Amino acid sequence: xxxxxxxxxxxxxxxxxxxxxxxxxxxxxxxxxxxxxxxxxxxxxxxxxxxxxxxxxxxxxxxxxxxxxxxxxxxxxxxxxxxxxxxxxxxxxxxxxxxxxxxxxxx
Amino acid sequence: xxxxxxxxxxxxxxxxxxxxxxxxxxxxxxxxxxxxxxxxxxxxxxxxxxxxxxxxxxxxxxxxxxxxxxxxxxxxxxxxxxxxxxxxxxxxxxxxxxxxxxxxxxx
DNA sequence: TTCACGTTTCAACAACTCTTGATATATTGA
DNA sequence: TCAATATATCAAGAGTTGTTGAAACGTGAA
Numbered sequence: 001x002x003x004x005x006x007x008x009x010x011x012x013x014x015x016x017x018x019x020x021x022x023x024x025x026x027x028x029x030x031x032x033x034x035x036x037x038x039x040x041x042x043x044x045x046x047x048x049x050x051x052x053x054x055x056x057x058x059x060x061x062x063x064x065x066x067x068x069x070x071x072x073x074x075x076x077x078x079x080x081x082x083x084x085x086x087x088x089x090x091x092x093x094x095x096x097x098x099x100x101x102x103x104x105x106x107x
Numbered sequence: 108x109x110x111x112x113x114x115x116x117x118x119x120x121x122x123x124x125x126x127x128x129x130x131x132x133x134x135x136x137x138x139x140x141x142x143x144x145x146x147x148x149x150x151x152x153x154x155x156x157x158x159x160x161x162x163x164x165x166x167x168x169x170x171x172x173x174x175x176x177x178x179x180x181x182x183x184x185x186x187x188x189x190x191x192x193x194x195x196x197x198x199x200x201x202x203x204x205x206x207x208x209x210x211x212x213x214x
Numbered sequence: 215t216t217c218a219c220g221t222t223t224c225a226a227c228a229a230c231t232c233t234t235g236a237t238a239t240a241t242t243g244a
Numbered sequence: 245t246c247a248a249t250a251t252a253t254c255a256a257g258a259g260t261t262g263t264t265g266a267a268a269c270g271t272g273a274a
Contacts, residue, residue: 003126010120015232019110019198026200035251048233050252055231069241069250080199081208084191088212091126092187093133099213101188105195106206106213122262142221155263157222162261176220176271 001082005060006090009083012059017042018052025062025075032065032074108189112167113197116190119166124149125159132169132182139172139181 001009012018020042025033033041039049053073056062060079065072092098108116119125127149132140140148146156160180163169167186172179199205 003123007121007123007126010117013117013194013198014114014121016110016114017232019114022198023200026198026202029202036249039251045234046251047235047253051232054252066240066251071251075199077199077202077204078208080194080202081205084194084205085209085212087120087187087191087194088209091120091129091133092182092184093130094212095133095136095184095187097184098188098191101185102192102195103213105192105201106210124262143219146221152264153221154223154265158262161222173221173270178221 001079001086003090006083006086008059009061009079012056012061015052015055017044017048018056021049021052021056022061022075025073028074030074032072034067034070034072036070038073108186108193108197110197113190113193115166116168116186119163119168122159122162124151124155125163128156128159128163128180129168129182132180135181137181139179141174141177141179143177145180 013022021038024038024041035049035053036046038044038053039046042049044052053062053064057064057073061076061083062073063076065074088094088098120129128145131145131148142156142160143153145151145160146153149156151159160169160171164171164180168183168190169180170183172181195201195205
């Protein structure tokens with residue numbers, strides 16, 4: 001992940017609707033969810049859902065696949081992990097004080 | 108860290124000048140740096156540096172302390188760590204696929 | 215006091231973001 | 245074919261963000 005990818009990813013995380021979409025999709029895992037279902041889950045109109053899904057996808061955080069009438073969105077888990085790594089390694093230079101705050105989450 | 112704090116933090120990370128400030132201050136550690144020195148380091152005019160420093164501070168990512176004529180800024184390392192934890196735990200529900208991408212960073 | 219220094223604040227402006235409602239495109243089933 | 249469904253796109257509007265240069269504020273030194 002380079003800086004402009006990270007900037008796009010952080011920008012994508014600055015909206016509560018998009019955070020809600022991300023949370024919903026994380027729980028769906030590899031199954032993913034259709035645009036319509038996501039819109040209902042986060043109480044967004046179709047065009048609003050499409051706008052935010054497009055933003056998340058542009059940022060590389062989601063993938064999409066057309067399945068008959070529907071478009072299935074999924075979290076790109078590797079990209080999310082890479083973003084966490086970028087935040088720790090590049091933004092914080094792997095600082096031990098930062099790591100110590102969240103080392104407990106990792107095995 | 109709650110959602111609105113996380114949103115503010117992510118917003119603060121969406122600008123290359125602010126990322127540069129953060130990187131500079133991380134390397135300075137507990138010593139920190141003055142607003143003027145930071146402005147020079149990231150090639151920003153005084154008012155531009157003040158604007159971005161204020162944004163980062165409002166987001167909780169920096170602390171500031173007035174020392175005679177200068178204002179010393181420092182990274183809030185605990186807050187940065189909490190942001191990483193929020194990203195992994197709250198945004199990604201602690202998903203194993205995300206963790207596995209960056210588990211190597213932690214010991 | 216007077217001056218210079220470091221920093222912040224302000225107003226103006228351009229650029230961007232989000233929302234809304236309407237419309238367009240594609241796909242399926244009757 | 246026609247109608248219904250799922251999604252994306254568009255234009256317009258309100259609100260927000262980042263930049264600039266000027267001005268103001270506090271502090272320390274002469």
